[in-house]
Amino acid sequence: MKRILLIVSGGIAAYKALELVRLAAKAGYGVTAVLTEAGKQFVTPLSLQALTGAKVYQDLFSLTDESEMGHIELSRAADLVVVAPATANILAKMAGGLSNDLASTLLLATDKRVLVAPAMNVRMWEHAATQANIALLQNRGVLVVQPDEGPMACGEYGPGRLAEPPVILAAIEAALNDGPLKGKHAIVTSGPTHEPIDPVRYLANRSSGKQGHAIAAALAAQGARVTLISGPVNLPDPFGLTLVKVETAREMFEAVQAALPADIAVCAAAVADWHVEQATQKLKKDGSGKPPALNLSENPDILATISKPGPQRPRLVVGFAAETEKLEEHATAKRARKNCDWVVANNVGGTGIMGGDENEVLLITAKGTESWARMGKAALAQKLSTKIGEFFE
Ligand code: C5P
Numbered sequence: 001m002k003r004i005l006l007i008v009s010g011g012i013a014a015y016k017a018l019e020l021v022r023l024a025a026k027a028g029y030g031v032t033a034v035l036t037e038a039g040k041q042f043v044t045p046l047s048l049q050a051l052t053g054a055k056v057y058q059d060l061f062s063l064t065d066e067s068e069m070g071h072i073e074l075s076r077a078a079d080l081v082v083v084a085p086a087t088a089n090i091l092a093k094m095a096g097g098l099s100n101d102l103a104s105t106l107l108l109a110t111d112k113r114v115l116v117a118p119a120m121n122v123r124m125w126e127h128a129a130t131q132a133n134i135a136l137l138q139n140r141g142v143l144v145v146q147p148d149e150g151p152m153a154c155g156e157y158g159p160g161r162l163a164e165p166p167v168i169l170a171a172i173e174a175a176l177n178d179g180p181l182k183g184k185h186a187i188v189t190s191g192p193t194h195e196p197i198d199p200v201r202y203l204a205n206r207s208s209g210k211q212g213h214a215i216a217a218a219l220a221a222q223g224a225r226v227t228l229i230s231g232p233v234n235l236p237d238p239f240g241l242t243l244v245k246v247e248t249a250r251e252m253f254e255a256v257q258a259a260l261p262a263d264i265a266v267c268a269a270a271v272a273d274w275h276v277e278q279a280t281q282k283l284k285k286d287g288s289g290k291p292p293a294l295n296l297s298e299n300p301d302i303l304a305t306i307s308k309p310g311p312q313r314p315r316l317v318v319g320f321a322a323e324t325e326k327l328e329e330h331a332t333a334k335r336a337r338k339n340c341d342w343v344v345a346n347n348v349g350g351t352g353i354m355g356g357d358e359n360e361v362l363l364i365t366a367k368g369t370e371s372w373a374r375m376g377k378a379a380l381a382q383k384l385s386t387k388i389g390e391f392f393e
Pocket of ligand 1: 318
């Protein structure tokens with residue numbers, strides 16, 4: 001029997017944890033529950049104990065609990081740790097590595113995968129701090145069941161409602177069975193490339209790597225073996241995947257070739273089109289007032305190369321199109337020109353998307369164009385990887 005350690009943190013949605021326990025038990029999982037101080041205000045230990053059929057843990061410094069099962073052991077005895085509902089507070093504690101109660105200590109001490117189902121007021125969910133914490137946790141391999149949108153107990157409307165228990169159970173099942181992409185290899189490119197001009201200068205672009213890194217983490221969460229090939233970024237190294245760090249487009253190209261074969265390739269990197277004939281010494285002003293000439297040569301096109309028909313071609317190749325005008329038209333043309341299967345097209349013209357935390361895209365496939373509402377990059381990564389999972393069903 002697979003075992004779940006369920007941490008119930010505070011919030012009006014905590015009552016739904018009882019339904020989750022009931023569904024999980026019905027599906028054959030063993031559930032051990034941990035209740036935080038705030039959680040106790042919304043559900044009683046007795047109701048959780050009745051539904052799990054097991055002791056409910058609440059205190060970090062309980063002599064009886066420690067003599068039966070120490071908190072370190074408790075954090076490792078399960079196959080999966082689930083936090084539902086996960087408040088903004090517990091997410092912040094996880095992101096910051098705090099351990100000042102039993103729940104946060106277990107989350108820091110565990111060696112198992114962690115799945116969180118956030119629930120909170122819409123403003124708290126949309127706050128930059130919460131979104132940054134979610135992105136950080138996803139990069140570390142934490143699985144996130146996105147909250148639903150709708151009317152809230154506090155009277156406001158928007159995203160922040162706990163996902164319905166059957167949806168959380170489906171995510172648990174995917175995590176425990178290693179997800180729909182189990183056995184598949186995915187290559188993801190991410191970030192900008194740096195093309196040196198001389199020993200101290202380079203050509204670059206505004207790509208942050210946030211979208212590509214989030215996609216790599218989301219594919220790994222679906223069970224894929226992921227090779228993330230990243231240009232220079234200012235992001236934490238994601239958890240649970242192979243990370244290859246490169247600087248130039250030519251290095252990225254070589255790394256992608258070396259990582260083949262793969263079932264999936266997602267080319268999210270903003271690869272420089274050109275590299276510069278590099279000066280061996282720092283370029284100097286020579287007093288003539290004439291700028292030095294930069295000798296540019298074309299970089300290899302990683303996406304177009306990987307998409308060429310042949311035995312090494314991944315079954316699903318996804319390209320990105322960052323455009324500033326005529327989005328659908330240019331992206332559709334790009335899909336044909338590069339011979340990739342899907343194109344994720346985003347308008348990067350002055351909307352704060354490149355380098356920002358949100359994205360608004362069109363997904364262009366052989367079947368046509370889907371327009372996705374503006375959402376966080378992590379949510380978009382999850383939506384895209386779910387679609388990739390469905391493609392391989
Ligand atoms: O040609 P353009 O840069 O507009 O196309 C964008 C798509 O092509 C992205 O998916 C990007 O990762 C990929 N690309 C690439 N190698 C290049 C240039 C772009 O893989 N040299």
